[in-house]
Amino acid sequence: MPYGRLLVAFAEAVLGEDHGALARARDALMPAVGPVGLVDAAGVVGLFNAIDRVADATGIPLEPEKAAASADFRARLDLDRFAVAERD
Amino acid sequence: MPVLHASAPYPIRDDLAASQARAWAHIARPGTWWDGAARVAIAAQTRQAPLCALCRRRKDAVSPMAIEGTHDSLGRLPEMVVEVVHRVRTDPSRLGERWYRKVIGGGLTEGQYVEVVSVVAHTVAIDTMARGLGLEPTPLPAPEPGSPSHYRPKGAKPGSAWVPWIEPAGASASEAGIYPSDRPPANIMKAMSLVPDEVRSFFDLVTHQYLPGAVMRDFSREYRAISHAQIELLAARVSALNRCLY
Numbered sequence: 001m002p003y004g005r006l007l008v009a010f011a012e013a014v015l016g017e018d019h020g021a022l023a024r025a026r027d028a029l030m031p032a033v034g035p036v037g038l039v040d041a042a043g044v045v046g047l048f049n050a051i052d053r054v055a056d057a058t059g060i061p062l063e064p065e066k067a068a069a070s071a072d073f074r075a076r077l078d079l080d081r082f083a084v085a086e087r088d
Numbered sequence: 089m090p091v092l093h094a095s096a097p098y099p100i101r102d103d104l105a106a107s108q109a110r111a112w113a114h115i116a117r118p119g120t121w122w123d124g125a126a127r128v129a130i131a132a133q134t135r136q137a138p139l140c141a142l143c144r145r146r147k148d149a150v151s152p153m154a155i156e157g158t159h160d161s162l163g164r165l166p167e168m169v170v171e172v173v174h175r176v177r178t179d180p181s182r183l184g185e186r187w188y189r190k191v192i193g194g195g196l197t198e199g200q201y202v203e204v205v206s207v208v209a210h211t212v213a214i215d216t217m218a219r220g221l222g223l224e225p226t227p228l229p230a231p232e233p234g235s236p237s238h239y240r241p242k243g244a245k246p247g248s249a250w251v252p253w254i255e256p257a258g259a260s261a262s263e264a265g266i267y268p269s270d271r272p273p274a275n276i277m278k279a280m281s282l283v284p285d286e287v288r289s290f291f292d293l294v295t296h297q298y299l300p301g302a303v304m305r306d307f308s309r310e311y312r313a314i315s316h317a318q319i320e321l322l323a324a325r326v327s328a329l330n331r332c333l334y
Contacts, residue, residue, distance in 0.1 A: 001317050011325040014220040026222060035098045037313035039221065043104060044314075044322045046217030047297035050209040051276065052332035054290070056180040057172075057205040058279040059188060059250030062334055074333075082181060082333035 003032040007041060014045045096223055107296035108217075108226075111210050114289040116229035119207075120239050121200040121283070124231030127207050129164040130173055131228055134211040136162055137177035147179050153187065168194050169204055176208045181331035188250045198251055199240055199282055206286035213293050237285075244282045254281040266291075268301055276334065298323070 006029045013025035030038050062070075074080055093100050093108070115127050122130070137143060140160040146152035152175075161170045172191055175183060192198060215225050243258025255278070256267055266287045267273040280286045295301070299311060299319065307316055314322075327334075 001321060002315075003318070004321055007314075007318055007322055008325050010220070011322050012329065014216060015326065015329050022219070023222065026220070033314055033318075036101075039098050039100050039104070040312040040314045040319070041322055042217045042220030043297040044319050045220050045326055046213045046215070047294060048323045048326040049216040049330065050213035050290075051294065052327050052330040052334075053176050053180045053212060054205060054209050054279050055276055055334040056183050056330075056332055057176045057188075057208075058202070059183075059185055060275040060279045060334060061248050063275055079333055082331045 003029070006032050010041060011045050014042070015049065093218070093221075093223060093226070096221060098221055101296075104296045107292050108214050111214060111289060111293050112226065112229045114285075115207055115210055117232045118234040118236050119203050119283075120237050120285055121197065121203045122207075123236055124234065126165065126169075127203075128228050128231045129162070130169065130204055130207040131211040133162055133165055133170060133173045134177050134208045135215065135225060136160070137174040140174055140178070143174050143178040152179055152182055166195075168196050169200075172196065172201060172204050173208055176205055177212065185250050202251055202280050202283045203286055206280050206283065206290055209290060210293065213297060217297065239284075241282065241284060247278070249275065249279060251279070252282050253278040254284075270302075 006025070010025045010029045013022040016022065026038065029041065033041060067074075093105060115131050116124050117127075118124050119127055142155065142157040142159050145157070146155045149155050159167070159170045159174050161167070165173070168191060175187070188201075191201060196204075218225055239262070241254050241258075241260065241263055243254045243260060243263070244252040245255070245258065247253050247255065254263060254266075256273060259267065263281070263284045266281060266284050267277060277287065277291065280290065291301070298304075303311055310316060312319060
C-alpha cells in the first residue's frame with residue numbers, strides 16, 4: 001500500500017504526546033499524500049479516536065457476522081483480549 | 089454558525105468544516121438530558137482530562153479502580169460526570185460493565201450517561217483532527233439558553249450492550265433517519281440510540297470525517313484524496329492503539 005508506513009507513523013504520532021514526533025510525521029506525510037490527503041488522514045484519525053470511545057463506553061459487542069468473519073485473524077493477533085466482555 | 093479552522097494552512101473540505109461547525113453548534117445547544125452550559129462544560133472537561141493527575145496514576149496502574157482519589161476538575165460538573173468524562177477520555181479500553189453500573193447506581197441516568205459519552209466523542213473527534221494538523225483547539229462555543237428535551241424513546245430497551253438501545257423495529261417516527269434504510273444498523277450506530285439526537289449529530293461527523301455509510305464498503309471508487317485501503321489502515325492503527333476490539 002502506498003505510504004503505509006508514513007500513515008501508521010502519523011496515526012501513532014497524533015495519538016502520542018511527542019509534539020516533535022507529530023510535526024515530523026506530518027511533514028513526512030504531506031508530500032506523499034498532499035495537503036488534501038493530509039486533512040483526510042487527520043480526519044480519519046480523529047474520528048476513530050472518538051468512535052473507539054463510543055464503542056468502549058457503551059459496551060457494544062461485536063456483531064456475530066463480524067465475529068465470524070474476523071475469527072481467524074483475531075486469534076492470530078490475540079485481539080480478543082480487548083473485548084468488552086473480557087473487562088472487569 | 090461558527091467556522092472551524094478558518095485560518096488553517098491546509099485546504100479543509102467545505103463539507104468537513106461545515107459538519108464540524110454543526111457539531112460545535114450541537115454541543116452548545118440544550119441537549120436531551122443536559123443544557124447547553126453543561127454540554128460545553130463536558131467538552132471543556134474532556135480537554136482537561138489528559139492533565140488529570142488521578143487519571144495518570146490510574147492509567148499506569150494494573151487496575152484503575154484500585155487507585156482512589158479526586159479528579160482534577162474544572163469545577164463545573166458533578167463529580168460523577170467528571171469521572172465519566174475522564175475515564176472515557178483517558179482510559180476507554182479498560183471501561184467495564186461493573187464500572188458502568190456503579191456510575192448509573194451513583195445517580196447518573198442512562199440517558200445522561202449516553203449524552204456525556206457523545207459530547208466527549210464529538211470533542212475528541214474534532215480536537216484530534218486539529219492536533220493532527222498542528223492547529224490549536226478550536227475555542228469552545230458559547231452555550232445557548234434553554235432546557236433539555238428529556239426525550240426518552242419508547243422503543244429503547246435493554247439489549248446486548250450496557251446501555252439500552254433501539255432496535256430498528258422499535259424506532260418510532262421521532263427516531264426517523266437515525267438508521268440506514270437499506271441495511272441493518274451496526275451496533276456502533278445503535279450504541280447511543282437511547283439519545284437519538286446524539287446519533288444524528290455524531291454520525292454526521294462520521295460521514296464527513298470518515299466516509300458516508302453507504303460508501304464505506306464501495307471499493308469500486310475512491311471518495312477521498314487517500315484511498316479506502318489507506319483510510320482503513322489509519323482506522324485500524326488508531327483502534328489498535330486504543331485497544332478497541334470493535
